[in-house]
Amino acid sequence: MWTYVRDDRPFAGGAPPAALFHFSPDREKTHPNRYLAGWHGTLQADAYGGYNDLYRADRSPAPVHSALCWSHARRKFFELADIAGNVRKGKPAHEISPVALDAVARIDALFDIERGLIGMPAKDRLAARQQHARPLVEELHDWLMAQRAQMSKHNPVAKAINYMFEKEGRWEAFTRFLDDGRLCLSNNAAERALRGIALGRKAWLFAGSQRGGERAAFMYSLIVTAKMNDIDPQAWLADVLARMPGIPVSRLPELLPWNWSVAGHARQVAA
Numbered sequence: 001m002w003t004y005v006r007d008d009r010p011f012a013g014g015a016p017p018a019a020l021f022h023f024s025p026d027r028e029k030t031h032p033n034r035y036l037a038g039w040h041g042t043l044q045a046d047a048y049g050g051y052n053d054l055y056r057a058d059r060s061p062a063p064v065h066s067a068l069c070w071s072h073a074r075r076k077f078f079e080l081a082d083i084a085g086n087v088r089k090g091k092p093a094h095e096i097s098p099v100a101l102d103a104v105a106r107i108d109a110l111f112d113i114e115r116g117l118i119g120m121p122a123k124d125r126l127a128a129r130q131q132h133a134r135p136l137v138e139e140l141h142d143w144l145m146a147q148r149a150q151m152s153k154h155n156p157v158a159k160a161i162n163y164m165f166e167k168e169g170r171w172e173a174f175t176r177f178l179d180d181g182r183l184c185l186s187n188n189a190a191e192r193a194l195r196g197i198a199l200g201r202k203a204w205l206f207a208g209s210q211r212g213g214e215r216a217a218f219m220y221s222l223i224v225t226a227k228m229n230d231i232d233p234q235a236w237l238a239d240v241l242a243r244m245p246g247i248p249v250s251r252l253p254e255l256l257p258w259n260w261s262v263a264g265h266a267r268q269v270a271a
Contacts, residue, residue: 001197001217002031007189007228011122011182016258017228019193021220023213029053040064042180044187046072047163047170055169066173070107071186073174076160077103099147099157106140114185122181134178141171193224229257236260 207213
């Protein structure tokens with residue numbers, strides 16, 4: 001299941017939040033290439049190689065800009081510094097990596113800055129990042145390089161560091177948020193949109209068929225978008241399905257989650 005999320009609320013943007021899900025039987029790169037054909041902009045995601053064709057300089061109509069997720073980078077260090085996790089796995093405390101622990105603390109300092117910027121206009125977020133976040137990011141870069149130079153390439157911490165540097169343009173993608181106040185530090189909005197699917201895997205295993213998967217993606221698009229707009233999906237869907245047969249096609253946009261309200265519908269019924 002692929003999810004594409006638009007959420008402008010962190011930078012006080014005007015577009016309403018929305019989520020669009022697509023189903024495919026595999027994780028081939030052909031799927032994002034097809035879903036995003038004709039679109040260009042900035043894609044905030046993990047470092048999954050299936051998106052690489054989108055970033056090609058010769059892509060038509062234009063290359064997509066990559067903005068990588070700091071939560072994914074942090075996770076690789078956190079797993080090497082997770083004391084509670086090691087205890088659960090029966091590992092001794094001395095296996096905790098002090099370098100990984102320091103890296104987590106440095107990345108957490110960036111997230112602390114970001115929490116204070118939620119809801120601010122893009123230009124204000126950009127100014128604050130230039131003043132407060134950029135020096136920390138530059139210091140982190142130099143520190144990571146110095147630490148990696150002292151390690152074997154097989155060291156797990158070195159592998160966590162390489163996640164941020166091993167591919168050309170990788171660090172640039174991680175730091176793109178410093179020059180664009182609209183971007184977030186992570187793609188957690190998309191991760192949250194997938195939460196229902198991740199939890200649901202405990203209750204079901206299969207979509208049943210290609211058609212079943214596509215139907216599930218359609219329903220997830222509706223339900224998650226409603227939730228992102230602080231609307232009860234069940235109430236919204238019940239009202240929309242009841243009103244659709246009697247509304248002209250030209251007025252269907254009124255039923256979109258960001259245009260719909262129970263109070264507005266009640267007033268129409270009373271009138």
